[in-house]
Amino acid sequence: MNTKVDNIAPAVKNQFERMIGSGCSFADARFYDEDSSQHIVLYDGNLESNNRGFERGIGVRVLKQGAWGFAATANLTAISACFDRALANAQAAAKLLGFPKDMGPAQPTKGQYRPPVEKDPFEIPLSEKLKFLKDIDTSLRDKTVAQRIVTANFQRRRIYYWNSEGTEIDRWVLNTFGSMMVMSPDKDGRNQRRSVELYSDGTGTRGYEWLTNPDWFAGHAERIKSELSEILAAESLPPGKRDVILLPGQGFLQVHETIGHALELDRILGYELSFAGGSHVRPEMIGTLRYGSEKLNCRAGVVENSAGTFGYDDEGSQQRDFMLIDKGVLVNVLSCRADLAEANAKAGKTVVKESGTAARASAFYRSPIDRMTNINIDPGQDGTLEDIIKDTKDGVVLDVPVSWSIGSNREHFHFGCEIAWEVKDGRRTKVYKNPTYQGHTLEFWGSLDKVGNRSTWRLHQVPNCGKGEPNQIMELGHGIPVMRFRNVQTGEKE
Secondary structure (H helix, E strand, O other): OOOOHHHHHHHHHHHHHHHHHOOOOEEEEEEEEEEEEEEEEEEOOEEEEEEEEEEEEEEEEEEEOOEEEEEEEOOOOOHHHHHHHHHHHHHHHHOOOOOOOOOOOOOOOEEEEOOOOOOOHHHOOHHHHHHHHHHHHHHHOOOOOOEEEEEEEEEEEEEEEEEOOOOEEEEEEEEEEEEEEEEEEOOOOOEEEEEEEOEEOOOOOOOHHHHOOOOOOHHHHHHHHHHHHHHHOOEEOOOEEEEEEEOHHHHHHHHHHHHHHHHEHHHHOOOOOOOOOOOOOOHHHOOOOEOOOOOOOEEEOOOOOOOOOOOEOOOOOEOOOEEEEEOOEEOOOEOOHHHHHHHHHHHOOOOOOOOOOOEEOOOOOOOOEEOOOEEEEOOOOOOOHHHHHHOOOEEEEEEEEEEEEEOOOOOEEEEEEEEEEEEEOOEEEEEEEOOEEEEEHHHHHHOEEEEOOHHHOEEEEEEEEEEOOOOEEEEEEEEEOOEEEEEEEEOOOO
16 A cells, blocks of 8 residues: 555545444544654763654554554554554453543544744754754863763654544644753762753744754853852752742743643543652642632643644644633643543533643654643743842742652652752842752642743743653643742751
8 A cells, every 4th residue: 555645544534434333432543654853962072872763653543432442553554453453452441441431522623733943953964963062062161061961852743633523634843952061070079060951932933943043042051151160169058948939940840740740631530640640639629729829820822932832632632722720720731532521520510621632642653641732831920030039038049950859649849950049138149059949739839929021931841751651752841930939948958
């Protein structure tokens, strides 16, 4: 069989008819015509790795007697056999089914998605990429710097989706990532570091031109060198309760771990317990739980130059922008169509009305699960970073995670950061190394009392979020303003 998409599509649709005729209530297929990747690492100016990847194949699902069956193949002449395996898997899963899955009313749609891209990184010669990264490495050199790491990561995917309801989606998705880091041992022999990853203000495009924009990446080399020097000369942050001001470079992971993962509906329903834990949220809490102060407004957003924007999810639902937490109250969660009925049944009321367009799979050979998209905090009305610092009597400004430990149900956390700036009586006074902070999720978000304006809001990407069994690595984004939290436990006792 010709393996071009024009031949794949009718073959898949024929299988849909066969599966529905075999008693299935739903079937779908994702054909990855291209899944390309490139990961470049420079270590102390030397090319450590240049990994290129390419995959092509199809993954199919069928729903029978309320149970999913999934199968995948790179052999595009064996689509019928692939559906047969999915059907057999569904029949086996039905014998152990806890709660029957239901896709709800049919939602047929046709669409396509293309991200804003000026320069496709896969069309840029390797020599040009290496020169760009080597120039950054050269700018990172300094007598105080012992080690330097510069990376670039690119992804390009062409994905076709069809289902038995008549949905047809054509997506071309491209992602660009970059990072740089400088490291040195301090006087105690402990390794210290300062780093920056490619970010933006949420505007612009998603191609190679983003990486080469000095405002969002290369232009920060001198700053992180200087700040590493300050860290090496600093003392460790002493323990105590004080106000904490999170820059977006730290705030994104705070949101990721204590809001994003906690609001994935499959976790709430107990399906991640054996691997990465569950959630402190229960289905009946959706719509009423006080998650934080009235300053907290969190949404699943659509930001065009973010890896968390993909047009349509892997069930064919069009991505949308909606509130998750509105003025501190949990109003919605990250979900897919198949989990809505179970959530409402277990809540004893209707708590979710439509898909959160969060069904995502990392490859053709993985089945979609509930994943984060762009989990953003809305900008506030409390001014700039300097305005918030001026209003702070005793606190620290924290940036960039080094370590993190999260409770099994996302109910508490402990973070270590690269750097802290002490704030006394409205001004920064000195730098501390080895800063940490910890707290209980709801109490911490309840202490949020200042949220910076749009000028403080930054989009940070996550290229390596892990979830699922077997594991799936997913890409997403977080748009975060500067935030202040009151009376937080910081620092460690000697």
